[in-house]
Amino acid sequence: MSDTIDLLEAIGRDASLRHASTEELTNMLEQAQASKALTSAAAHGDSSLLFAELGHIPMQAPQITQSPCHEEEEPAPDADDEPDNLPAPDPGKSSI
Amino acid sequence: MKTPPLLPPNDARRGNLACVGMGMTLGSHLTPLARSHIEQADVVFAALSDGIVQMWLQRMHADVRSLQPYYQVGKSRMQTYRQWVDLMMTEVRAGKRVCGVFYGHPGIFAWSPHKAIEVARAEGFEAHMEPGISAEDCLYADLGIDPGRFGCQHFEASQLLFYQRRIDPTGYLVLWQVGLVGDRSLTRFETGPAYRQVLVDLLSHDYPLDHEVIIYRGATLPIEKPRIRRVALRDLPDIPLTTEETVVLPPAEALKPNLAIQERLKALDKLDKADAFA
Numbered sequence: 588m589s590d591t592i593d594l595l596e597a598i599g600r601d602a603s604l605r606h607a608s609t610e611e612l613t614n615m616l617e618q619a620q621a622s623k624a625l626t627s628a629a630a631h632g633d634s635s636l637l638f639a640e641l642g643h644i645p646m647q648a649p650q651i652t653q654s655p656c657h658e659e660e661e662p663a664p665d666a667d668d669e670p671d672n673l674p675a676p677d678p679g680k681s682s683i
Numbered sequence: 684m685k686t687p688p689l690l691p692p693n694d695a696r697r698g699n700l701a702c703v704g705m706g707m708t709l710g711s712h713l714t715p716l717a718r719s720h721i722e723q724a725d726v727v728f729a730a731l732s733d734g735i736v737q738m739w740l741q742r743m744h745a746d747v748r749s750l751q752p753y754y755q756v757g758k759s760r761m762q763t764y765r766q767w768v769d770l771m772m773t774e775v776r777a778g779k780r781v782c783g784v785f786y787g788h789p790g791i792f793a794w795s796p797h798k799a800i801e802v803a804r805a806e807g808f809e810a811h812m813e814p815g816i817s818a819e820d821c822l823y824a825d826l827g828i829d830p831g832r833f834g835c836q837h838f839e840a841s842q843l844l845f846y847q848r849r850i851d852p853t854g855y856l857v858l859w860q861v862g863l864v865g866d867r868s869l870t871r872f873e874t875g876p877a878y879r880q881v882l883v884d885l886l887s888h889d890y891p892l893d894h895e896v897i898i899y900r901g902a903t904l905p906i907e908k909p910r911i912r913r914v915a916l917r918d919l920p921d922i923p924l925t926t927e928e929t930v931v932l933p934p935a936e937a938l939k940p941n942l943a944i945q946e947r948l949k950a951l952d953k954l955d956k957a958d959a960f961a
Contacts, residue, residue: 604905632907648786
């Protein structure tokens with residue numbers, strides 16, 4: 588079975604694949620021996636179907652506040668304000 | 684003539700910082716230079732919006748540290764963003780080459796990259812930003828909007844409520860983070876229909892309630908299509924909306940000629956012509 592992340596990167600960087608029809612893309616993925624999850628996600632245009640294979644990491648998107656200058660008024664974070672389950676940095680391994 | 688390979692400068696065991704954009708779509712948008720920053724860094728910090736894009740980033744570097752766990756419901760996002768700056772700067776001060784990777788463009792709707800670069804420079808470290816393809820860029824392409832045609836205003840949606848801003852309904856209006864509009868605490872990641880109703884009430888001063896608004900989310904994976912929904916302004920409070928979705932209001936009125944200024948320019952043209960013949 589082909590690697591799903593590698594296949595996603597290959598699709599993302601190839602003009603003919605990135606804008607292929609659903610049918611063409613599904614056929615290509617079947618030929619490339621893509622995982623069932625990826626083939627199904629492409630066929631339905633639903634990336635949540637990849638969670639079954641890759642797991643689901645809930646992500647937050649906001650990276651800004653809405654109040655200019657308000658940023659400087661907020662109290663500094665407490666020392667004990669570390670996030671729960673924060674993975675310890677390991678130089679040899681990603682902490683994601 | 685054969686060009687010899689360029690060798691990177693060997694000056695630095697001194698820490699430095701690069702904040703780069705990952706772009707929006709996996710495989711499609713990461714620039715060669717941003718990728719090079721990631722690959723050459725000692726440590727990579729990541730604030731991305733898609734877990735699978737994070738996994739892709741992990742393939743590029745062995746020490747990728749997600750900034751996502753620092754978000755917490757009930758905790759001010761401002762504290763989270765400050766922690767991100769501290770985390771990056773701690774490694775810079777330790778002499779590391781640090782790369783902060785942010786989804787889209789690292790300098791658009793993102794506080795920490797700008798702040799981290801400011802702090803690093805103030806402490807004498809080399810620091811800079813590499814642009815990325817932003818959600819705004821994708822929006823123009825996917826919706827077929829040219830911001831130069833009628834003009835285009837962008838607001839963080841809550842800022843539009845908290846402050847007195849002048850909306851121009853003859854141009855496009857793009858509202859970001861409508862999913863958490865009205866949150867004064869910075870501790871929530873969504874607000875409900877009642878908050879969006881306040882926004883609609885404000886917008887109704889400049890737009891009819893049946894004005895069509897576009898709700899847009901760009902593709903983060905290359906197997907996705909952009910999500911584009913069109914609803915009447917009055918229905919905005921009651922539809923499901925995520926923080927990644929952006930609301931676009933097309934112009935509601937025609938451009939109004941500024942006749943006084945046009946007359947003034949005409950007079951200048953005449954003077955120019957007269958000078959040319961003199």
